[in-house]
Amino acid sequence: MIRFDGAGKRHPDGTIAVGSLDLDVPTGRITVLVGPSGCGKTTLLRMVNRMVEPTSGRVLLDGTDVAELDAAKLRRGIGYVIQQAGLFPHRRVIDNIATVPYLLGQDRKKARARAAELLELVGLAPETARRYPFQLSGGQQQRVGVARALAADPPVLLMDEPFSAVDPVVRAGLQDELLRLQSELNKTVLFVTHDIEEAVKLGDQVVVLHEQGRIAQLADPHTLLTAPADDGVAAFLGRDRGLRGLALRPASTVDVRPTADGLRYGSWELTLDDTGRPIGWIDRAADAALLPAAGYRPATDTLRAALDAAVLSPAGVAVALDAEGRALGTATREAVLAALSAGLPAAPAPAGRTTTGRAEDAPATDGDPDGATGGR
Amino acid sequence: MNWLSWLSDFIGSPDRRSGPDSILNRIAEHLALSAEALFYASLLAIPLGLLIGYTGRGVTFVTATAGATRALPTLGLVTLAVLLAGVGDTAVLLPLVALAAPPLLVAAVEGVRDTDPDVRDAARGVGMTHRQVLLGVCLPSALPALLAGLRTATVQVIATATVAAYVGLGGLGRYVIDGLATRDYAVTVGGALLVVLLAVAAQLFFALLARYALPPGIRAQRRPD
Structure with a gap:
């Protein structure tokens, strides 16, 4: 020492x-x-x-x-x-x-x-x-x-x-x-x-x-x-x-929907290649080009990477990958947010916050350092 | 008579081929004297310069006086040395050493001071003693500067070693002095030309040395990141 x-x-x-x-x-x-x-x-x-x-x-x-x-x-x-x-x-x-x-x-x-x-x-x-x-x-x-x-x-x-x-x-x-x-x-x-x-x-x-x-x-x-x-x-x-x-915080706490349970979210569908690696998101309702699929690795990445992937995804769904880059499953923004809240101290959040947590007012109160320290 | 025919007269003379006044013998004498002067100057100036550069003490003094010593008239020094030490090697060596030492001293001081401060810091930080830092890190890093200093000193000494003839010693100065004394200008010009050639050869020698003999990591220098 x-x-x-x-x-x-x-x-x-x-x-x-x-x-x-x-x-x-x-x-x-x-x-x-x-x-x-x-x-x-x-x-x-x-x-x-x-x-x-x-x-x-x-x-x-x-x-x-x-x-x-x-x-x-x-x-x-x-x-x-x-x-x-x-x-x-x-x-x-x-x-x-x-x-x-x-x-x-x-x-x-x-x-x-x-x-x-x-x-x-x-x-x-x-x-x-x-x-x-x-x-x-x-x-x-x-x-x-x-x-x-x-x-x-x-x-x-x-x-x-x-x-x-x-x-x-x-x-x-x-x-x-x-x-x-x-x-x-x-x-x-x-x-x-x-x-x-x-x-x-x-x-x-x-x-x-x-x-x-x-x-x-x-x-x-x-x-x-x-x-x-x-x-x-x-x-x-x-x-x-x-x-x-x-x-x-580790990304492993996010609930992942296994690939076997489906890759479709509304009109969006994740396409994989023969080896199981994601190619991109396709909008079945529109005749649009493939959009890139943002992914994270639950085994090694952090919650921040998972959140980032979910935010980037056009479908609002992050792709969980294994070490070789193959899709293990998918995680919705809601699943990521649920994992975020799980680690926080039990705060008296308004009811239903985790499901409506995408509202614009959330960052305004949470991100203000004066507000955060003023309460101490 | 133009200088080309002077040259052929000079080189063509049988005296230039063999005997004490032969070109080879005079060059050997000249080089031996120069080398001796450089040796003593190095022995004196390099360790002193390394120490001054490493400790940083006396740097101002060195930079201030080194320039001034270049203004010393060599011929005057020879005369002084003859008066003090009598005719002989010392009388010539003294002024030549005085001529060669300042550039070597400055090179050693600057070379050590230019060692990357981060490298010096790391050397101390991994547990080298001052002696190990100076000899194992600062000296290698000062080598290019030292070589450049040695080159300057060598060229000056070779050019100036002609004064040896004034006090009756050998070397290429003999041709210049003797030629003047006997009004045999062919010999004077030939001798002067040989001195110039020798100085240029020394320049080339050190340029090659700097290019091929330095450790690779030093030779290449640091590249900017």
Whole structure:
């Protein structure tokens, strides 16, 4: 466990980066520090591996004040991933990954064998090993950065905006990959980002920071989205936090009508190809062209994806797919909404709300952050 | 007499083929002297420059003074060195080292300072010691700058090593000085031309070295993302 014990940092010119922070970063979980630039989140992260020395208070790693440890040795035992990857340009990928094992005095062959394993673990092709960093895309460089951090199998991983410099699609892929890795490795991860979306997606515990490292709220992502501590946090979370909260809930709770029970909804019919994959929606009443069928995967997707698919569908019906993209069945908007309400605390909703829930007034009251926090 | 016939006179003379005044011998002397000066200059300037660049201490001093030292008159330095050290190798080496050291020093300082700050940060962050960061990360990344500095220094030293002849030493300067002394301008022009050719050859040599001898990841540089 990492413990910040009144940790503070005052620069020589008198400006205060972090006032005084008390925080526990639990073992084996991902803790995300999130906040606007200048809130001291990076400073806090860098205190852990002594890239920054606190001017007051302490940082404890499993009970030991890190200031008592040799900085270089301490760092070799802590994985460190930064925004621009920071790979060594003159070293091949394999030797970049093996950096820490080399520093620890492991022989070359063993270190490289370990590096090759990690290359595979982070999802890079074996032939990447012989490449130089400049030959890789930004996303691949970040993967190498993560592999380098994991090479000596450190129990703690510090990640400083590791995915901010890549485009959104690649970023989402890297985030998924991190979650997959974490489910296998169970590292103690301290992750810094300014992107609340990323914080909510990755964190077991999210720490929202104000300026000078004051904690505005410390909560699990679901609590954060549904019950922000104050207007400031609510504003930081953004307007559609209710919707985004759906991304934390599995789509498997939606009732699916199996394909065998029919694919017709009013005049709309879903057509499938020979392998059972959806081709599109056809309007039998009109002689119109086929419209695309939006789908989601109940096994892996979130409620947000299911809702999105239902909203996109011309028939108002989302298609549930298996891992191979074959249609398992269909889920109506009503079924999706029923699944949404099932997860909410029992609110005194007007009678019949779940069936008439498509009325225009629903988002106006639910989406207003002032209304939501005013009631607290 | 035009300069082409001067040249054929110069090259055609039997003295140029063998013996102490042969072209090959003079070139060898010239190169040996230049190499010696460059060696001492590197030994002095590169480690110092790496340290200054890494710590960031004394950078202003280096950039301010390095430019000024280029204005030092070499011939004046030779005279001074002769007065101080007497006639001999030292008298020539001193000014040549003084000539070669500043560009090497600046190259080392700038090369280290131009190391990608993210790479330096990562190097520290994974647990390298200062020494390991400097030698294992900053030095490789400074290689292109160092090579460029070495090229500048080499060309200047080769061009200037002619002064060795003033104090009675060998090298291609002999042709220039002796030619002037005996009013044998063919020899003077031939000697001067050889110095130019040698300097150009050195330029080419370093261009090739920069192209083929640098580590691939350094040679290619980072591409913009």
